[in-house]
Amino acid sequence: MNRDELAAQTLCPVARAETVVGDRWTVLVLRELTMNSRRFEEIQAQTGATPQMIAARLKKLEADGLVERHIYSQRPLRHEYRLTEKGDAFYPVLLALRAWGETWCKSPEEGRAISYTHRVCGKSAGLGPVCESCGKPVxxxxxxxxxxxxxxxxxxxxxxxxxxxR
Known part of the structure; x- marks a missing residue:
């Protein structure tokens, strides 16, 4: 029985979500898309995955409705990838992984890889799902x-x- 069939047999949302985004390469592809890397080669370069791995993840993300392909060149035919509303809704999960990684997987001397300013209040957003400065959801x-x-x-x-x- 494959993962999708197993997930269909449970009401557990974690098990079901894991069938969509439950591997390293998929999460890294989604990270890159949220960082506005839209072209295949940009995603491949920043994840370190093979072309086959990236192609498979993008195809699955598209089939699952998280990503849409858009043509940016007719000759040769080239696509870029953009998050859908469903794909963009994964962003809080990436924020949670980022917060956990910044807290538990790095030394404080390294500093934060990315610092966010909250446009709403103009101050540091911090690591959480709510702005550390104004308390509003980010x-x-x-x-x-x-x-x-x-x-x-x-x-x-x-x-x-x-x-x-190359």
Whole structure:
């Protein structure tokens, strides 16, 4: 019995959600889409996954209604990927993973990989699902992201290495 069939036999929402987003590569693809990486090669470069892994995850995310493909070039035919409303609704899960990772998987000396300013109040949003400054819930569209210089350099180096390897 496959994962989807097992999930259909339970009312557990965690088990059902896991069949959609329950692997590392899918979560990393969703992370990249929330960071406005829309093209296949950008997603591949930043996740480190093989083309086959990325293609399979994007195809499944599209079938599950989290991602839509949009043509950005006719010759050659090329697509970019955008989150749907359902895909965007995964953002609080990414925020929770980020908060847990910042708290438990890094040393404080490393600093936050990304700091968010809450557009609503103009102050630091912090790590939680609510703004640490004003207490209002944070939504992706209400956040201004500023990458730590080291994290930005890491991402740029990863992309440059990817382009050089092609």
């Amino acid at each position: 939504r992706r569209e209400d956040l201004i992201a500023e990458q730590n210089p080291s994290y930005r350099a890491e991402r740029e180096a990863r992309y440059e290495a990817f382009k050089a390897s």
